[in-house]
Structures are given as C-alpha cells and as structure tokens.
Amino acid sequence: MKLHRRDIVKAGLGFGAGLTFAGRHSLKAQTVDVAPTRFDDGTVRSLAQNLASKSYHAPQKDLPDSLAHMTFDQFSSVQFNNEKTLWGQDHLAFDVQFFPRGYLYKQNVDVFEVINGSAHPVTCTPDTFSSRDASLNISTEAGFSGLRIRYALNQPGVMEECAVFLGASYFRAVAKGQTYGLSARGFAKDTGTPTGEEFPVFRAFWLEKPAAGSQSLVLHALMDSPSLTGAFRFTIRPGETTLFDVQSSFFPRADISAGGIAPLTGMYYFDANDRVHVNDWRPAAHDSEALQIWTGASQNIYRPLTNPTDLQLSSFSDAGPYGYGLMQRKRSFHDYEDLALHYEKRPSLWVEPVGNWGKGSVNLVEIPTPSEVNDNIVSFWRPQTPMKAGQTYNFTYRMYWGWDTPWPTHQARIHDTRAGAVTDHPDKVQFVLDFDGEPFHTVSDPAAYHLIAQTSAGSIEGITIMPNPEINGMRAFFQLDPGGAKLCELQVQLANAQGPVSETWLYRWTP
Structure with a gap:
C-alpha cells in the first residue's frame, strides 16, 4: 500500500x-x-x-478520453468555477467546492444538499470546471470526485x-x-x-x-x-x-x-x-x-x-x-x-x-x-x-x-528521541531521550530521577541522567547491546523514589 x-x-x-x-x-x-x-x-x-x-x-x-487520459499537469490546470460554490452567496460560516474526475481519479461521487429534510442533488454542469488546456474539452460534464469544505479559519471573512x-x-x-x-x-x-x-x-x-x-x-x-x-x-x-x-x-x-x-x-x-x-x-x-x-x-x-x-x-x-x-x-x-x-x-x-x-x-x-x-x-x-x-x-x-493531544498531563513527556553508533563498539546503539514537562517545574535535580529500562533481547547499560536546561527538562543516555538479536523491544520510563513520572517510551529496534 x-x-x-x-x-x-x-x-x-x-x-x-x-x-x-x-x-x-x-x-x-x-x-x-x-x-x-x-x-x-x-x-x-x-x-x-x-x-x-x-x-x-x-x-x-466512464469518462471521455480527453479526461480519462489527462496528464498530471493537465489535471492541475482544471479550475473550479467559484460561482458554483455551494452556499457561496448565502453568507454562511461554510461553503463547499468540488473536485472533477479525470487523470487517476475516474470514479464519480454523488453529492446532495440537504435542506429542511429534503435531499437535492448537486449537479455538475458544463461551466462547473474550466481548464487553461483547450484540448481537454472540460466543458463535457465530468462529474465530481470529491469535495473541499471552506471556512474563515485564519482571517475573518476570508474563506479557506x-x-x-x-x-x-x-x-x-x-x-x-x-x-x-x-x-x-x-x-x-x-x-x-x-x-x-x-x-x-x-x-x-x-x-x-x-x-x-x-x-x-x-x-x-x-x-x-x-x-x-x-x-x-x-x-x-x-x-x-x-x-x-x-x-x-x-x-x-x-x-x-x-x-x-x-x-x-x-x-x-x-x-x-x-x-x-x-x-x-x-x-x-x-x-x-x-x-x-x-x-x-x-x-x-x-x-x-x-x-x-x-x-x-x-x-x-x-x-x-x-x-x-x-x-x-x-x-x-x-x-x-x-x-x-x-x-x-x-x-x-x-x-x-x-x-x-x-x-x-x-x-x-x-x-x-x-x-x-x-x-x-x-x-x-x-x-x-x-x-x-x-x-x-x-x-x-x-x-x-x-497541535497536540486534547488533554493535559502531569507526567513528563518525550521531547526527543535520538539514536546513533557507540564509538569503538559498532555492535551497540546509543539512545538519547529528552524529557520535559511538569515534574521538572519543582524538582530539577537529576539525582532525584532514575530510569526504568528493559529490553526483550540483549541488554541495556550505561544509563546516565543529566539536566537539559535548553528545554527545562532531563536528558537520559543509555546503550543497547543487542547481543546478536535481530529485534529488540525497548521500554523506558523516567522515575523518582515514588515511582514513574513519565509516559512510557516504547521502541522497536532492528539492525
């Protein structure tokens, strides 16, 4: 796929x-x-x-040959007639425009407008679409392949x-x-x-x-x-x-x-x-x-x-x-x-x-x-x-x-995941995890934290935790020694004396 x-x-x-x-x-x-x-x-x-x-x-x-065999550039040249915008003259919060059939997009989609419990077909007429490429004969009614919904998302009065x-x-x-x-x-x-x-x-x-x-x-x-x-x-x-x-x-x-x-x-x-x-x-x-x-x-x-x-x-x-x-x-x-x-x-x-x-x-x-x-x-x-x-x-x-999940969290979160080679040990992998979030607003001493780390194969070693002042958080280092394994499922959490304080980081490593 x-x-x-x-x-x-x-x-x-x-x-x-x-x-x-x-x-x-x-x-x-x-x-x-x-x-x-x-x-x-x-x-x-x-x-x-x-x-x-x-x-x-x-x-x-079924499509006319000129539409069925369009190139991508020809398809891109097809323009929707703004006068055909659904609800375009009704001064509503939304309006709707449509995409034509053609190029790779040959199947027709039926569209209906529902008003007061009645469904009315939205039809594609010869002037719904036009093209700068006269060879397309786009005035032939192509039908719809999909739709775009518009709304004044970023500027009042500007439909996007x-x-x-x-x-x-x-x-x-x-x-x-x-x-x-x-x-x-x-x-x-x-x-x-x-x-x-x-x-x-x-x-x-x-x-x-x-x-x-x-x-x-x-x-x-x-x-x-x-x-x-x-x-x-x-x-x-x-x-x-x-x-x-x-x-x-x-x-x-x-x-x-x-x-x-x-x-x-x-x-x-x-x-x-x-x-x-x-x-x-x-x-x-x-x-x-x-x-x-x-x-x-x-x-x-x-x-x-x-x-x-x-x-x-x-x-x-x-x-x-x-x-x-x-x-x-x-x-x-x-x-x-x-x-x-x-x-x-x-x-x-x-x-x-x-x-x-x-x-x-x-x-x-x-x-x-x-x-x-x-x-x-x-x-x-x-x-x-x-x-x-x-x-x-x-x-x-x-x-x-x-921009993010819809719910707040008191847990530390993964800010970054990095991985690379270990100098002089090409069989090992160096991981670097940055954590940020609420726990570090009150406790910023790295000695207060430790890493709960495990792997399904091989071993984890060389764990180090230090402050990361650039994000007001913590940075954790550790190395994975796969021990010849071709797949390692890793699981890591940052914790303090009372238990885990971060979300659970999962990672599938393969060579």
Whole structure:
C-alpha cells in the first residue's frame, strides 16, 4: 500500500464512485433535474444496510478520453468555477467546492444538499470546471470526485479550505495556522497483510445546509467495498483545534478478521532516531513522529515511528482505550528546515472513542519507503472479535486535528528521541531521550530521577541522567547491546523514589 504524496499535495486523492439508489437511476454527470428525496439521520444507514444485502458492483469509471487520459499537469490546470460554490452567496460560516474526475481519479461521487429534510442533488454542469488546456474539452460534464469544505479559519471573512474528502474513503483537515499532513479514512481492511489491502470508497455525500451563524457542518457519507458497506455522520467544527464527531455503522458482506476502525494514514521518512540509508540535508521529514496511546488502564504510551527495512506490524492490546493518535510534537521550523513543506505545521490527529469499544488492539503498520512521497504509516483500532457477515457494528468517536493531544498531563513527556553508533563498539546503539514537562517545574535535580529500562533481547547499560536546561527538562543516555538479536523491544520510563513520572517510551529496534 503506497500512496503517492506528491499527487496528494498537489491534487488530492480522487477515487469517487457512481451509485444506483433504490427507486431512482444513477446520477450521471449530465443529470440536471432530479426530484428531491426525503432525508433524515437514518437515511444513509438504511441505504448502507440495504446495499450490503446485495452483491457488490464496482462503480463506473466512464469518462471521455480527453479526461480519462489527462496528464498530471493537465489535471492541475482544471479550475473550479467559484460561482458554483455551494452556499457561496448565502453568507454562511461554510461553503463547499468540488473536485472533477479525470487523470487517476475516474470514479464519480454523488453529492446532495440537504435542506429542511429534503435531499437535492448537486449537479455538475458544463461551466462547473474550466481548464487553461483547450484540448481537454472540460466543458463535457465530468462529474465530481470529491469535495473541499471552506471556512474563515485564519482571517475573518476570508474563506479557506479546512477539510477535504477526496479519494477512496480518505479525508483530512487542518486547525488554525496549519497545513495539510496526515489523513484519516473510513475503514481499513487487510492493511499490511499478504492478501493485499482493500480500499472502500465513499460513493455519495449529503451536506446539511447549516443555519445562519452555525459554526458546525454536518456531512453524511455512504461507503462501499466488496467486503462491507458503511454509513457515516460527520459533525465538523473548525478552529484552534478542528473537531470531527464521527458516528459510523458497518455492514459486512463477508466475515472480516483484519478490519481497522478509525484508521489514520501518514508519512514518516526519517528523524534523529532513524536515518538509516537516508542521505538528506534536513534534520527530519515526517507528517507524524510517534504513535501515542492512552490505554484503558490509564497508561500513556509513546512509540516513536521508524522507516523500517522490512514491513513492520505492531499490535498494542487493550480494553476500552481512552484514545490514540499519530502525533507531531516537533513544532519549530529548525526541526525540519524545509521552506516548502513546513512539517512543523502538520496536524497531530487524536482519536477519542465515545463509549467503551471493548477488547481489541491499536495496530501500527510501518512500511519501508525510499522517499517522502509515499504514505507509509497506518494506525487503527482492531476489535478482538472478527466482524461477521450480516451483522451491524457501530463505532462513535471524536477526532482532534490540532497541535497536540486534547488533554493535559502531569507526567513528563518525550521531547526527543535520538539514536546513533557507540564509538569503538559498532555492535551497540546509543539512545538519547529528552524529557520535559511538569515534574521538572519543582524538582530539577537529576539525582532525584532514575530510569526504568528493559529490553526483550540483549541488554541495556550505561544509563546516565543529566539536566537539559535548553528545554527545562532531563536528558537520559543509555546503550543497547543487542547481543546478536535481530529485534529488540525497548521500554523506558523516567522515575523518582515514588515511582514513574513519565509516559512510557516504547521502541522497536532492528539492525
């Protein structure tokens, strides 16, 4: 599973779908007069449940040759007609624009506007899109592949893109002052398995027209794939932290043993802990630097990401987790030195379950990548009990797109993870961990602290702790002697005489 990031950054991921609903014909791009239908919070759920009882039919990808065979530059030249902006003249807090089909993004997505309990189709007309390239004949109605939601996020009265739903079941968002980074999606199936991954798609969207003055937007989505269907209700609130309240229901067509709820997808290329085979002038390049988990037993886990030589799968068993997320803690330009990509402005994304999700695991997939153009990190919740065909599964959660976790902590936190060679001992690895946070506000004497460190193989030695005045914290040194092992699972906490004072640092070392 490799998603090409340069295409994402420049044009998004457009894998929409055409769809036939009971009682009407598929909405083609040429459809301009379709009667409104009744709509309520149960409509998409009923559609998904009904669709799951039928055999899967792949969405159509029919397009004129000039659009189907576009180059990337041609696709980038396509422009949306601002006069076609949904709610553009209504002076609401939100408006919506659309992406065309074409190039790699051939599947049609149906879009509806919901007003007073009625769903009205949003149609693509010959003047919805235009292009500087006359050979494209873009006036032919191309249809939609996805949508962008706009809001005055950074300046009053200036509408800016704050969220995008585009490509398979992918979506992404930003908070105030941020730029796009990692993505989320509706469902993950067989991620990282030898059978190959299945990518469900959003086949249709319903946008509820917000009331005047409302600072939230409700969007519904219908998901489909050979293995399952799904119904989603997103309540979106942009701001200093952008919130998505998600209600999801899944209806498997087949038994699913390797499913993933609330999946997050991002990129990790390198950082100070992992520069193997990387020859780059920058200090780091990644959307996210760690997986963070707040377990049901109230343990805070911090697992730095790696760009492995081989595919790595990690599973963190839990019961009733408080949350998990792919986090970006480094927030200085000098952490990356990239004037174009500004990784320091990429969102962290935290998932907070609503209600008890029961037993399962937070899973992490790390895929080798030779560059930063591929999304190679996936994390999701996998229920312990496989999903059965013909059953219904409901998951509700809140997503926080922002600068950090949404909850404060009294614990010391990992500020940095560094790793490198040990002089005169090439078989050993030197680790350097920086801790910052509340404990050091009152006790700054390194003699008051010690390191609780263990490894699944080999041994840990040479532990030293000293103040780090640059971050008002502590720096811990230790060496790993693998002893010939090819994999070592490390676990470290900073402690004082009363016990641990930091979150738990976990790390998978491989040669």
